[in-house]
Every structure is written in C-alpha cells, then in structure tokens.
Amino acid sequence: MTRKRRRLYFVGLGLLGLFSATALMLTAVEDNIVFFFSPTELKARTVAPEQRMRVGGLVEEGSVNKSGGTVRFTVTDTVESLTIQYNGILPDLFREGQGIVAEGRMGRDGVFLANDVLAKHDETYMPPEVADALKKSGNWHPEGATAQAAEAKPATTSN
Amino acid sequence: MENLAQYFQMGGYAAFVWPAYGLGLIGLVGVLWLSLKSWKDAEQEFSGLKSSRDDGASS
Amino acid sequence: MHKFANPTFFMKIANGIFPWATGISILCFAVGLPLALIISPPDYQQGDTVRIMYVHVPAAWMGLMVYGVMAASSAVFLIWRHTIAHLVARASAPIGAVFTALCLVTGMLWGEPMWGTWWVWDARLTSMLILFFLYLGYIALGDSFEDQERGDKAAALLALVGSVNLPIVHFSVEWWNTLHQPAIFGLKGFSVNAAMLQPLLLMVAAFQFYYIAVLVIRLRAELLSAKIRTARFNLAAAE
Numbered sequence: 309m310t311r312k313r314r315r316l317y318f319v320g321l322g323l324l325g326l327f328s329a330t331a332l333m334l335t336a337v338e339d340n341i342v343f344f345f346s347p348t349e350l351k352a353r354t355v356a357p358e359q360r361m362r363v364g365g366l367v368e369e370g371s372v373n374k375s376g377g378t379v380r381f382t383v384t385d386t387v388e389s390l391t392i393q394y395n396g397i398l399p400d401l402f403r404e405g406q407g408i409v410a411e412g413r414m415g416r417d418g419v420f421l422a423n424d425v426l427a428k429h430d431e432t433y434m435p436p437e438v439a440d441a442l443k444k445s446g447n448w449h450p451e452g453a454t455a456q457a458a459e460a461k462p463a464t465t466s467n
Numbered sequence: 468m469e470n471l472a473q474y475f476q477m478g479g480y481a482a483f484v485w486p487a488y489g490l491g492l493i494g495l496v497g498v499l500w501l502s503l504k505s506w507k508d509a510e511q512e513f514s515g516l517k518s519s520r521d522d523g524a525s526s
Numbered sequence: 527m528h529k530f531a532n533p534t535f536f537m538k539i540a541n542g543i544f545p546w547a548t549g550i551s552i553l554c555f556a557v558g559l560p561l562a563l564i565i566s567p568p569d570y571q572q573g574d575t576v577r578i579m580y581v582h583v584p585a586a587w588m589g590l591m592v593y594g595v596m597a598a599s600s601a602v603f604l605i606w607r608h609t610i611a612h613l614v615a616r617a618s619a620p621i622g623a624v625f626t627a628l629c630l631v632t633g634m635l636w637g638e639p640m641w642g643t644w645w646v647w648d649a650r651l652t653s654m655l656i657l658f659f660l661y662l663g664y665i666a667l668g669d670s671f672e673d674q675e676r677g678d679k680a681a682a683l684l685a686l687v688g689s690v691n692l693p694i695v696h697f698s699v700e701w702w703n704t705l706h707q708p709a710i711f712g713l714k715g716f717s718v719n720a721a722m723l724q725p726l727l728l729m730v731a732a733f734q735f736y737y738i739a740v741l742v743i744r745l746r747a748e749l750l751s752a753k754i755r756t757a758r759f760n761l762a763a764a765e
Contacts, residue, residue, distance in 0.1 A: 480573060483639050487581050491628055494627065495736060497624070498620060502740050506743050508747075510750060513753060
C-alpha cells in the first residue's frame with residue numbers, strides 16, 4: 309500500500325515539475341514561438357533593415373492597389389497600420405477586411421516588402437445565404453465578431 | 468449527369484476535398500483491417516499452441 | 527474500482543460495449559457522410575473546402591483524446607501496476623497515431639488552397655506534429671527492449687511525459703499568434719453554423735465510437751499475445 313502511495317506522489321510531483329518547467333521555458337522563448345507580429349508590436353521593436361520576419365493584420369478596406377504584378381495594401385490591427393508591397397500570387401481568401409500574414413522584410417521607406425502573403429482564416433463557418441442575411445440585417449461584423457453576431461441571431465442562423 | 472460532374476468538381480476544390488476523404492477512408496479502414504488481422508492471427512496461434520501443448524502432454 | 531483491473535472482468539465489459547460501439551459508429555458515418563459531402567452548404571468564404579473540416583476536426587480531437595487516454599492509463603499502470611491499463615495504452619497508440627496523421631494531412635489539403643501554403647511552422651501545426659512523433663516514439667519504444675517489463679515501463683513513462691504537449695496543442699492558438707484559426711468551440715459555444723455543426727458532430731461521434739470498437743479488437747489481440755507468451759514460457763520451462 310505504501311509503495312503504491314509513494315509511486316502516486318512521485319508521478320504527481322514529477323508531472324507538476326514537468327508542466328511548470330515547460331511553462332517557464334515557453335514563456336522565455338515566446339518571441340520565437342509567435343508566428344507573426346502585429347503592426348503595433350512591430351513599432352515597439354527595433355528591427356534591423358534586412359531582418360526577415362512576418363507581420364499580420366487585417367487588410368484595410370479600400371487600401372488594395374494593384375498595378376501590373378505588384379500589389380500594395382495596408383494591414384491594420386485597428387491601432388497601428390503598415391503598408392505592404394507584394395509581387396506574386398495572392399491566396400484565394402485574400403480580400404479587404406481579411407486577416408493576412410505577410411513574410412518579408414522592412415524597406416527603408418517604411419514599406420514592408422513581402423515575399424509571401426498567406427491568408428488567415430477565422431473560426432467562423434457559415435453558408436453564403438446566412439452571411440448575406442447578416443449583412444442585410446446590419447449584424448455583420450467581419451473577423452471574429454461574426455461568431456457572436458451569428459449567435460445573437462439564432463433565428464437567422466438556423467436553417 | 469452534368470449536375471453530377473459539377474458536384475464532383477467541388478467548386479474547383481476537388482483536388483483537395485476528395486483526397487482528404489480518400490485518405491480518411493484508407494486510414495480508418497487500414498487500422499481496422501490490421502487490428503482484425505492481428506486478433507485473428509493471435510487467436511490462431513493461441514489455439515495452435517494449446518493443441519501442441521496437449522500433444523506434448525499426451526505423448 | 528480496482529476490480530476493473532481484472533482482465534477477465536474488464537474484457538467482459540469491453541466485449542459487451544463492442545457491438546454497440548460498432549453499430550453507433552456505422553450509423554453516425556451513414557448519416558454524417560452524406561450530410562458532410564452532399565447536403566451541407568459550402569462556406570461563404572472557403573467554398574467547398576469547408577468539407578475537409580468534417581474529417582480534419584474529428585481527427586484532431588481524437589488524436590488529442592486518444593493520447594489523453596494513453597497518458598492516463600500509463601499513469602495507472604505506473605502507480606498501481608495494472609497490466610490491463612498498460613494494454614489499453616498500447617492498443618490505443620496506433621489508432622491515435624493514424625488520427626493525428628489524418629489531421630495533419632487533411633490540414634495541409636485545406637491550407638494550400640485557403641492559406642496559400644501546405645505547411646507553416648506556427649505553434650499549432652508544430653505542436654501537432656510533435657504529438658504525432660510522440661505516438662511514433664511510444665510505439666517504437668514499447669518493442670525495443672529485450673526485457674518486456676522494462677520496455678513497458680519506459681513506454682508508459684514517455685506517454686506520461688508527452689502529456690505536457692496536450693495543453694500546448696490546445697491552447698497554442700490562444701497563447702501565441704498563429705496562422706491556424708482559434709478553436710471553433712469556446713466559452714461562447716460553437717462559432718459554426720448549425721447546418722455545418724450537424725455533420726461535424728456526427729463525424730466526431732462516428733470517429734469516437736470507431737476508436738472504442740477498434741480498441742476492443744486490439745485489446746483482444748493484446749491479451750491473447752500475453753497469454754501466448756505465458757504459454758510459451760511454461761512450455762519452455764516444462765521441457
């Protein structure tokens with residue numbers, strides 16, 4: 309009986325130690341785990357001119373400017389915003405109001421030069437008719453807020 | 468017929484949707500088959516072992 | 527509680543559950559698959575790629591859950607030395623590994639058209655890949671020891687240590703910026719429309735009962751193998 313009890317304490321304490329150690333370690337290396345920085349976070353950091361990094365945010369409405377193969381648009385986290393220049397194929401989900409992540413480096417003129425643009429999808433899933441109904445009824449809040457809007461209006465979402 | 472062809476195109480994403488389901492099928496059926504096989508094999512080996520032990524006892 | 531540790535009693539219950547689990551799983555697949563593939567609507571942004579979610583999300587949840595079962599029964603084995611608990615973990619590992627692999631592959635098939643990339647090293651994808659490697663490590667470790675008992679203990683210890691990865695997978699999308707979207711199931715309920723939630727939950731149930739059914743089959747095989755080992759040992763001792 310006592311041996312089982314001892315093993316129980318040993319496993320319990322071992323797991324406690326392991327989980328705390330991992331938590332501490334992850335906190336210490338947080339900068340390497342985050343996949344991208346928001347424009348606000350980027351402003352707070354000192355960035356070497358040729359340093360490769362990723363920035364993420366929402367594509368600002370009306371900011372997309374295509375000329376030839378080059379696209380210029382602004383991403384925002386609603387506080388700060390950043391202009392991005394990109395030369396290449398945009399993912400299917402890329403559109404105004406959409407979350408995106410751009411990989412590249414900071415140009416000298418403050419424009420972010422992207423080598424790659426990825427679309428970020430949110431956790432909201434709904435049929436097109438429901439999205440239209442929400443837009444019509446004025447309950448449309450793109451990016452994240454749509455989830456709550458869809459729930460607040462069960463009459464329009466259940467079909 | 469045309470509707471069916473259109474359905475299988477999955478709005479242009481056929482190359483992604485169908486492999487996802489195909490691999491799902493292969494994975495689940497594969498594990499099930501291997502599990503059933505290991506059970507049957509073990510059962511056969513066990514009964515073989517039992518009969519050989521009985522033989523050993525009688526000889 | 528410890529009477530469940532008796533293999534005969536445990537298998538009596540498991541064999542009783544088996545036909546039910548098989549039946550429910552088949553039923554859920556029979557209803558869920560037509561809903562997932564035909565009846566449910568396309569998404570307003572993702573179009574028909576949303577159908578990949580009906581395989582991806584159940585596979586992901588099961589990959590995590592099965593590892594949880596493995597870690598918990600490994601703890602029971604290490605503390606109370608119940609062989610049946612170890613066999614549950616051992617029998618679960620290949621099923622969980624396939625669920626996790628399926629989650630990774632279907633995720634890639636969704637990521638390419640939607641994100642614009644097959645793979646990124648963000649916290650969610652990386653921690654899920656680590657989960658897959660943990661499964662592989664567990665399977666490999668159990669068979670790599672000359673001494674069966676030591677191999678069992680080493681594998682159980684690995685399962686237990688690896689459980690630190692489970693909260694990391696789950697919370698990765700909240701703790702850090704990731705490309706992967708946050709969980710669809712949060713404190714505010716589901717952020718998925720009812721027409722899509724139905725096939726999703728049916729597929730989750732189908733996967734869940736599939737796991738239980740296959741686990742019982744694998745347990746029968748594991749117990750028989752254990753009996754074969756004992757019989758061989760006795761045979762050798764008698765000669």
